Amino acid sequence: MSSPPLDEFELIRRYFQREVFGAESGVVLGIGDDAAVLQVPPGHELIASVDALVAGRHFPDSTDPKSIGHRALAVNLSDLAAMGAQPKWATLALTMPEANADWLNEFSAGFMQLAEQHGVALVGGDTTRGPLTVSVQILGIAPQGSALRRSGARAGDLLAVSGTLGDSGAGLQFAMARPFDNTPAVQALVQRFDFPTPRVELGLAARGLASAAMDLSDGLAGDLPKLALASGLKAHVAVERLPISPELRAVASERQARDWALGAGDDYELLLALPPAHLTTLRAAAARLNLTLSIIGELSSGSGVHFTLNGARFAPEVFGYNHFG
Amino acid sequence: MSSPPLDEFELIRRYFQREVFGAESGVVLGIGDDAAVLQVPPGHELIASVDALVAGRHFPDSTDPKSIGHRALAVNLSDLAAMGAQPKWATLALTMPEANADWLNEFSAGFMQLAEQHGVALVGGDTTRGPLTVSVQILGIAPQGSALRRSGARAGDLLAVSGTLGDSGAGLQFAMARPFDNTPAVQALVQRFDFPTPRVELGLAARGLASAAMDLSDGLAGDLPKLALASGLKAHVAVERLPISPELRAVASERQARDWALGAGDDYELLLALPPAHLTTLRAAAARLNLTLSIIGELSSGSGVHFTLNGARFAPEVFGYNHFG
Numbered sequence: 001m002s003s004p005p006l007d008e009f010e011l012i013r014r015y016f017q018r019e020v021f022g023a024e025s026g027v028v029l030g031i032g033d034d035a036a037v038l039q040v041p042p043g044h045e046l047i048a049s050v051d052a053l054v055a056g057r058h059f060p061d062s063t064d065p066k067s068i069g070h071r072a073l074a075v076n077l078s079d080l081a082a083m084g085a086q087p088k089w090a091t092l093a094l095t096m097p098e099a100n101a102d103w104l105n106e107f108s109a110g111f112m113q114l115a116e117q118h119g120v121a122l123v124g125g126d127t128t129r130g131p132l133t134v135s136v137q138i139l140g141i142a143p144q145g146s147a148l149r150r151s152g153a154r155a156g157d158l159l160a161v162s163g164t165l166g167d168s169g170a171g172l173q174f175a176m177a178r179p180f181d182n183t184p185a186v187q188a189l190v191q192r193f194d195f196p197t198p199r200v201e202l203g204l205a206a207r208g209l210a211s212a213a214m215d216l217s218d219g220l221a222g223d224l225p226k227l228a229l230a231s232g233l234k235a236h237v238a239v240e241r242l243p244i245s246p247e248l249r250a251v252a253s254e255r256q257a258r259d260w261a262l263g264a265g266d267d268y269e270l271l272l273a274l275p276p277a278h279l280t281t282l283r284a285a286a287a288r289l290n291l292t293l294s295i296i297g298e299l300s301s302g303s304g305v306h307f308t309l310n311g312a313r314f315a316p317e318v319f320g321y322n323h324f325g
Numbered sequence: 326m327s328s329p330p331l332d333e334f335e336l337i338r339r340y341f342q343r344e345v346f347g348a349e350s351g352v353v354l355g356i357g358d359d360a361a362v363l364q365v366p367p368g369h370e371l372i373a374s375v376d377a378l379v380a381g382r383h384f385p386d387s388t389d390p391k392s393i394g395h396r397a398l399a400v401n402l403s404d405l406a407a408m409g410a411q412p413k414w415a416t417l418a419l420t421m422p423e424a425n426a427d428w429l430n431e432f433s434a435g436f437m438q439l440a441e442q443h444g445v446a447l448v449g450g451d452t453t454r455g456p457l458t459v460s461v462q463i464l465g466i467a468p469q470g471s472a473l474r475r476s477g478a479r480a481g482d483l484l485a486v487s488g489t490l491g492d493s494g495a496g497l498q499f500a501m502a503r504p505f506d507n508t509p510a511v512q513a514l515v516q517r518f519d520f521p522t523p524r525v526e527l528g529l530a531a532r533g534l535a536s537a538a539m540d541l542s543d544g545l546a547g548d549l550p551k552l553a554l555a556s557g558l559k560a561h562v563a564v565e566r567l568p569i570s571p572e573l574r575a576v577a578s579e580r581q582a583r584d585w586a587l588g589a590g591d592d593y594e595l596l597l598a599l600p601p602a603h604l605t606t607l608r609a610a611a612a613r614l615n616l617t618l619s620i621i622g623e624l625s626s627g628s629g630v631h632f633t634l635n636g637a638r639f640a641p642e643v644f645g646y647n648h649f650g
Contacts, residue, residue: 028370029474032555034407034539035374035465037472040365045353048448049360050462052418054455082359093377093418093460123373126460130379135418135451135460137375138360147362149354214359230357 011099012125015108016092026088027121036123038089044141047085051075055132060176065103067194068134069110074196075217076138077118078268081203082215084148085140090115091124093135099127110195118200146207153212153231153273159297160210160272160279162199162286164245165220166257167192169264174251185250196268203270205285212273219265220296221316225305227271234302239309239316243294262316273299336424337450340433341417343441351413352446361448363414369466372410376400380457385501390428392519393459394435399521400542401463402443403593406528407540409473410465415440416449418460424452435520443525471532478537478556478598484622485535485604487524487594487611489570490545491582492517494589510575521593528595530610537598544590545621546641550630552596559627564634564641568619587641598624 017031029037040046053072055061073090080087092111096103115122120138171193174186199215206213214227220242228235242261249257272293274282279295286293307314342356354362365371378397380386398415405412417436421428440447445463496518499511524540531538539552545567553560567586574582597618599607604620611618632639 029472033475034404035372035410035463035472037408037467038371038373039469040371042367046363046365046371046464047360048363048414048416048462048464050416050418050449050451050460052420052451052453052458052460054420054453057453057455079359083362085360089373091373091375091462093375093462095377095379095458124375124462126375126377128377128379128382130382130458131456133377133420133455133458133460135375135377135458137373137416137418137449137462139371139373139464140360142362147354147360150358 049079052135065106066110069107077198084207095130148213150230157273166261168266169260185247209278237297374404377460390431391435394432402523409532420455473538475555482598491585493591494585510572534603544588562622
């Protein structure tokens with residue numbers, strides 16, 4: 001060990017405990033007892049999800065610990081964004097080879113900065129020595145009956161995605177080849193991979209407007225079939241409409257950019273099913289968040305996903321990332 | 326891989342998805358979307374905890390997968406028991422080297438049998454390939470203001486423990502030396518280690534009677550100082566009063582049994598601070614659960630823990646298990 005041994009309590013206190021926020025945090029009792037005591041406001045439902053990150057599987061072993069801490073919370077916040085839920089609380093199970101103070105400083109900074117940005121209180125933690133694995137459970141709230149599901153879409157709904165797709169896939173390629181070409185475009189793409197931005201505010205804005213939602217964690221080609229299946233509909237996507245960033249265009253061929261946009265995953269943008277009458281309203285809300293909302297297709301009766309490229313049938317060569325595929 | 330690849334959804338569905346219980350389960354939307362939607366009943370607080378198990382650290386690598394599944398949930402249920410909370414929901418993040426069908430059958434049987442026994446719905450899951458790590462987040466409820474804390478004890482309270490101590494520590498020793506001596510006593514001790522019983526019903530019964538509670542996961546000598554510190558009191562323990570099972574007496578010297586009872590951990594019994602006026606009532610409730618409640622000492626003003634053995638000052642040679650100590 002490169003630093004003195006730390007007991008679990010001391011470790012959590014030193015790196016992760018923050019002043020509990022005010023009464024509106026809903027935290028009655030935080031870290032330090034057998035469990036936390038939390039208050040869900042009247043008229044609200046509890047929204048819960050879990051996501052684990054494993055070194056070498058979800059991020060390269062060389063990844064900056066600050067990015068790992070950020071990512072571990074971001075992928076969970078993205079799940080709440082997809083439900084239109086307000087994040088409130090998180091618990092963290094951290095397994096690491098050693099209690100290294102420098103590593104923990106960076107990791108906790110990445111985690112806690114994002115937590116504070118979204119008003120999320122860390123209310124439980126467990127640390128163990130072992131291979132690096134980060135498991136985060138996120139808890140949020142939504143007014144009763146308002147949470148967005150994958151299953152709510154209807155025939156005639158538009159398919160919309162936020163932001164741009166494929167940046168993170170490109171960023172990962174560059175990140176794995178560190179030291180990478182230090183152009184602004186490459187830096188921006190690596191930043192998209194290292195510090196994904198969960199679309200929490202857009203998810204909240206989509207409540208009552210979108211009919212279905214999910215987040216794009218495994219790539220559009222892997223994720224969209226799940227929404228279509230859950231809603232019992234057929235999805236039609238015009239691949240030429242996929243939003244590609246100028247940075248991605250600057251470093252990749254059209255075909256490579258398209259493959260990353262369809263299959264690379266880790267974008268953490270929202271995929272929304274949207275009745276056409278709500279497009280203008282949601283687009284305005286997205287604009288206030290400095291986000292674009294691109295219409296990439298629509299839903300009809302039927303099943304499966306039909307991709308076209310400039311009007312011709314198109315078969316994606318890439319498919320969503322599958323941790324056991 | 327010794328079995329065909331499984332995608333994550335399919336894997337969770339096949340091994341962990343059960344018919345969602347009735348409306349009283351509080352599950353509005355279970356596994357299969359970006360997050361679960363849950364209902365906390367009016368007038369109740371949400372109680373949340375997380376515990377992770379790592380192979381080779383929390384259990385021997387040779388452990389039966391059914392025991393691992395049971396243990397992963399049991400240690401979390403034990404945290405809720407210590408709060409006097411009613412368990413309701415759990416999420417599971419499972420990292421494993423391969424998607425082996427036999428292993429998953431056993432693991433999920435151990436996990437789900439205990440879940441069903443306590444009416445716990447598994448509402449979220451994440452599976453990844455990697456070193457075996459099992460992280461469970463447990464969610465429960467308690468009427469507002471009723472949750473038991475470590476900090477509520479008062480001077481004059483009795484210190485009580487449920488069941489017997491040290492069995493699990495002995496069981497682990499035998500389990501690590503498999504194949505072990507196949508006597509009924511040894512079998513019973515290994516069973517205590519492999520399949521710990523969380524004292525959920527006793528925790529519920531202690532609500533409104535005990536002034537403070539915690540579960541004994543790291544051994545009395547390691548855990549009691551935390552309760553004393555949280556309550557700002559001094560704990561006095563008469564070591565000869567520690568409840569030792571006939572099975573442990575049958576296989577261990579008095580001194581060895583005492584060491585295990587004080588320091589081995591993994592007992593998952595409850596440690597309670599109890600106003601003397603409530604002893605008879607809680608003991609009767611414990612008896613209805615076929616559990617003994619042993620008075621091992623008391624609390625006074627001051628700080629720290631004072632151990633005696635037959636009246637003489639006693640210094641435990643063993644201390645609680647510390648994952649980074």
